[in-house]
Amino acid sequence: MSLISQIISQLVNGLQSGSIYALVALGYSMVYGIILLLNFAHGDIIMIGAYVVFYAMTSFSLPPLVAVLLAVIACTLLGALIEKVAYTPLRSAPRLSLLITAIGVSFLLENGAQLVFGAGAKNVPSFIDGGVQIGDVYLSYVSVVTILVSVASMVVLTFLVQKTKLGKAMRAVSEDMGAAQLMGISLNRTISFTFAVGSALAGIGSVLYICAYGQASPTMGSMLGLKAFVAAVLGGIGSIPGAMIGGFVIGLLEALVTAVGLSTWKDGVVFAVLIVVLLVKPTGILGRQITEKV
Amino acid sequence: MLKVDNINVYYGNIHAIKDVSFEVNEGEIVTLIGANGAGKSTILKTISGLLRTKTGDVILKGESIKSVAPHKIVAKGLAHVPEGRRVFLAMSVEENLEMGAYTQPASSIAPNMQEVFQWFPRLKERRRQMAGTLSGGEQQMLAMGRAMMSGAKVLLLDEPSMGLSPLLVKEIFEIITELNKRGMTILLVEQNAQMALSVAQRAYVLETGRIIMQGSAAELLNDDSVRKAYLGA
Ligand SMILES: Nc1ncnc2c1ncn2[C@@H]1O[C@H](COP(=O)(O)OP(=O)(O)OP(=O)(O)O)[C@@H](O)[C@H]1O
Ligand SMILES: [Mg+2]
Numbered sequence: 001m002s003l004i005s006q007i008i009s010q011l012v013n014g015l016q017s018g019s020i021y022a023l024v025a026l027g028y029s030m031v032y033g034i035i036l037l038l039n040f041a042h043g044d045i046i047m048i049g050a051y052v053v054f055y056a057m058t059s060f061s062l063p064p065l066v067a068v069l070l071a072v073i074a075c076t077l078l079g080a081l082i083e084k085v086a087y088t089p090l091r092s093a094p095r096l097s098l099l100i101t102a103i104g105v106s107f108l109l110e111n112g113a114q115l116v117f118g119a120g121a122k123n124v125p126s127f128i129d130g131g132v133q134i135g136d137v138y139l140s141y142v143s144v145v146t147i148l149v150s151v152a153s154m155v156v157l158t159f160l161v162q163k164t165k166l167g168k169a170m171r172a173v174s175e176d177m178g179a180a181q182l183m184g185i186s187l188n189r190t191i192s193f194t195f196a197v198g199s200a201l202a203g204i205g206s207v208l209y210i211c212a213y214g215q216a217s218p219t220m221g222s223m224l225g226l227k228a229f230v231a232a233v234l235g236g237i238g239s240i241p242g243a244m245i246g247g248f249v250i251g252l253l254e255a256l257v258t259a260v261g262l263s264t265w266k267d268g269v270v271f272a273v274l275i276v277v278l279l280v281k282p283t284g285i286l287g288r289q290i291t292e293k294v
Numbered sequence: 295m296l297k298v299d300n301i302n303v304y305y306g307n308i309h310a311i312k313d314v315s316f317e318v319n320e321g322e323i324v325t326l327i328g329a330n331g332a333g334k335s336t337i338l339k340t341i342s343g344l345l346r347t348k349t350g351d352v353i354l355k356g357e358s359i360k361s362v363a364p365h366k367i368v369a370k371g372l373a374h375v376p377e378g379r380r381v382f383l384a385m386s387v388e389e390n391l392e393m394g395a396y397t398q399p400a401s402s403i404a405p406n407m408q409e410v411f412q413w414f415p416r417l418k419e420r421r422r423q424m425a426g427t428l429s430g431g432e433q434q435m436l437a438m439g440r441a442m443m444s445g446a447k448v449l450l451l452d453e454p455s456m457g458l459s460p461l462l463v464k465e466i467f468e469i470i471t472e473l474n475k476r477g478m479t480i481l482l483v484e485q486n487a488q489m490a491l492s493v494a495q496r497a498y499v500l501e502t503g504r505i506i507m508q509g510s511a512a513e514l515l516n517d518d519s520v521r522k523a524y525l526g527a
Contacts, residue, residue, distance in 0.1 A: 165396075172382050172393050178344055179380040184368035184397035184444065 005137045010259040011252070016143040016212065018251020019150030023205035024228030025235065025243035026157065027079075027198030033174040033238035034194045036095060040102040041082055043225015044109035045199050049075040049206030050216035051117055054124045064127035072203035079199020080192050088188065106222070113218035121217035124210045146208045153204055154244055157197070161240060166193050174238065223267070230274045236287025245285055295320040295479050296341070296372070296448055300350035301360075303333075303340050310336045312503040315350070318448070318481050323474050325482040325490040325511065327524055328500030334483040335377050337500075338450045341481075342374035343367045354448065369397040373446035377453050377483075379437040383426030387417055390425050390436055394443030402445070410439040413469060431462040438469070448479045455486045467493050487524035491515045499524070 024046060031039045049071040056067035086105050090098050131140035161167040172180040173190045181187060209224065210216060227250060235246025253273065254266045262269075277284060296318040303311035311333050318324040326334050339345040341352055343364030352360045359367050373394075382390050391410060395403045411418035414435040420428060425436055434454055441449060451470065455463040463486065471493050474480055484490035491497055491511045499507040499520060507520065514520045 165392075165400075168385070168389060168393065169396065171385060175382050175384055176380050179376060179382070180393070181344065181364040182342060182368065182374050182376060182380075183393045183440070184365045185393070186363070186365045 002136065005135060006259065008137050010255040012137075012139060012143050012147075013258070014252035014255030015248065016146045016251070017254060018248035019147050020205050020208050020212070020224070020247075021228045021231045021250050022244045022247025023150055023153060023201045023208070024224060025231040025247045026154075026240060027202045028229050028232040029235070029237055029239060029243035030170075030194050030198045032232070033240075034170060034191055035087070035098070037087065037098050037102060038229070038237075039198075040099075040225070040229075041086075041105035041109060042079075042198070042202060043221035043223075043228065044106050044113075045075050045078055045082075045202045045221070046206040046209065046224060047113060047216065047218060047221035048078055048109065049203045050124070050210050050220060051113065051122070053207060053210055054122045054216045057125055057127070058122075068207045071207055072200055075203030075206065076196050076200040079202070080196045083192055083195040088191075091187075110218050110222065117216075117218060119218060121215045121220075124214050124216055126211070126214055128211050142211045146211065149204065149208060153201060157201065157240070160197065166190065170194055227267075227270050230270050232284075233274060234277050234284055236284030239284070239286040242284055242286035295322075295355060296481065297353040298337070298341065298350075299353065301337075301340060301347035301352065302349045303336055303345055303347050305336075310503050311340065311347070314500075314503070314505055316498050316505060316508070318479055320479055321474070321477060322496065323470070323480045323482055323494045325484055325487075325494035325497045326500055327484055327487040327490055327497060329523075330485070331502075332500040333503040334500055335452055336503075338374060338376075338452050338481070338483060341450060342372065365397075368444050368446070371445070371447040372450070373441035373444045373448070374450040375437045375441045375452060375454065377456070379430075379433045381425040381428075381433050381436045381440065384424065386422050386424055387428070387436055388421045390440050391417075391443050394440035396444075398443070398445055403443075406443050406445065410442055413442070413473075414439050430457050431459070431466075434458060434462075434466060438466075442473075447477070448481070449473070450481045450483075452483045453485060454482075455484060455489060463489060487520070 027042045028039060031037055052071040052074045053067045056062045056070050057064065082105055086101050087098060090101060128142045128145055131138055161170060169180065169185045169190045170193065172183065172185060173187060177187065228247065231246035231250040232243045234249060235242030250270055253269060257263065257266050257269050298314060298316050300313055300315050301311055302313060314337060326337065328334050336345060340347050343359065343362060347360055351358050354370055354372055359370065382393065391407050392403060395406055416432055417435055417439055420432065425433060428436060454466050458466065467489055470480060470482065482490055482494060491514055494511040497509065497511050497514045498505050
């Protein structure tokens with residue numbers, strides 16, 4: 001296999017995992033942008049989505065597309081529910097309480113999943129098989145679908161945030177909560193909407209993740225969530241295009257590390273990036289300074 | 295039109311507003327003057343629902359709004375132009391105006407915007423520009439235009455002259471007077487007492503959270519203690 005085709009294969013791998021990171025990072029960034037919360041339960045929403053796909057396809061023998069839809073719906077509802085039950089009552093509490101609550105929700109979901117689904121990993125039947133050989137590069141359909149679906153989701157999200165009334169309200173609230181209320185924007189509705197959209201993206205991410213790795217386990221969300229979090233910080237937490245860029249950069253970086261034969265160092269390198277970003281440019285690539293106002 | 299009845303507002307343990315009552319009648323410009331930290335902004339935030347009073351009531355058109363959520367108060371016809379403008383810097387002029395009309399049906403956005411552009415032609419020229427790139431004066435115009443987009447009948451203005459050149463201050467105050475002539479009821483908070491008293495019909499003087507004086511604007515303009523404390527005479 002020539003060097004060029006090796007580079008292309010790794011590039012595709014990087015873009016594939018990068019697009020999953022980007023989808024998950026978007027949820028972190030949107031939520032942080034609007035209520036300054038690092039929602040550590042976000043990764044675990046993905047895990048629930050993965051189990052929904054698993055049970056829908058195995059126990060209920062539903063067609064893959066239906067399973068996917070159910071997973072996205074379940075994640076959306078779960079995200080909005082968590083926000084209502086756990087975070088809304090803390091709207092005026094110190095930010096640290098909110099953060100600790102998020103960690104608590106994450107534990108609850110992980111341990112709850114262990115209790116309900118069992119601690120072992122479940123193999124999810126693959127539903128996108130095959131690929132094409134182009135020269136000496138093998139392109140799997142999973143990679144292609146993952147990249148296309150992610151990019152399409154990001155286009156839809158961008159439209160939603162830039163052009164729709166609720167999307168504009170989201171931007172207004174994330175810039176200045178008080179002023180947004182004075183416009184007649186309901187905080188509760190806008191924040192719920194943000195959680196729902198972020199969680200829907202996580203749902204899509206969860207489906208793409210099991211297409212790639214074929215397994216659901218109670219702790220699968222934590223590593224994926226952490227890496228997506230790094231991607232969000234790298235891109236500039238609170239920034240939507242930043243999360244997209246950060247996700248792809250992290251994915252490509254991992255592919256690069258793997259390509260040079262250091263795949264065991266993959267995770268280490270990602271977290272080293274976090275440390276470097278926090279030291280050198282804490283606002284990330286596209287981040288803005290967040291100023292707090294009443 | 296708007297009645298503030300014996301409110302007491304706290305920031306934690308800090309008692310910022312003490313037994314304040316006042317009234318703004320329909321079609322009036324009433325001004326609230328006072329030094330830094332007197333509590334002017336706190337009162338406006340309490341009226342628009344961003345802060346809550348422990349006692350008393352806030353009444354808009356005969357209806358208590360002291361427990362109504364801020365986003366619902368706008369829909370009742372009261373708009374608040376906050377201190378420091380607080381326009382959405384990362385949004386265009388047009389988008390800021392759209393946000394102002396958030397409670398209005400979509401069909402009213404275009405005509406309302408045309409009207410705002412008539413008041414502030416400069417905003418029309420800059421409608422696609424990000425609000426963050428506007429000058430201070432233009433941002434003030436945008437903040438006022440944005441409030442007008444809501445179709446409000448009562449306008450709360452918090453230091454519209456802050457940081458503006460004398461020429462722009464004059465322009466803004468002419469617009470305030472003109473808006474009032476066309477039926478807008480206005481509660482104006484100012485440190486520029488001279489300007490405020492020259493456009494208002496009545497005034498209240500606030501000192502460390504209490505109203506210490508009230509009367510017609512003309513009376514206060516000629517009052518010795520007011521002249522000493524607020525007009526630098
Ligand atoms: N968020 C807050 N937390 C604690 N105290 C506050 C807060 N905001 C205002 N205060 C205090 O409440 C008092 C009234 O403040 P307010 O902002 O209403 O004054 P103001 O009359 O609008 O002053 P200025 O002319 O400087 O705008 C001040 O003593 C201020 O220090
Ligand atoms: Mg003030």
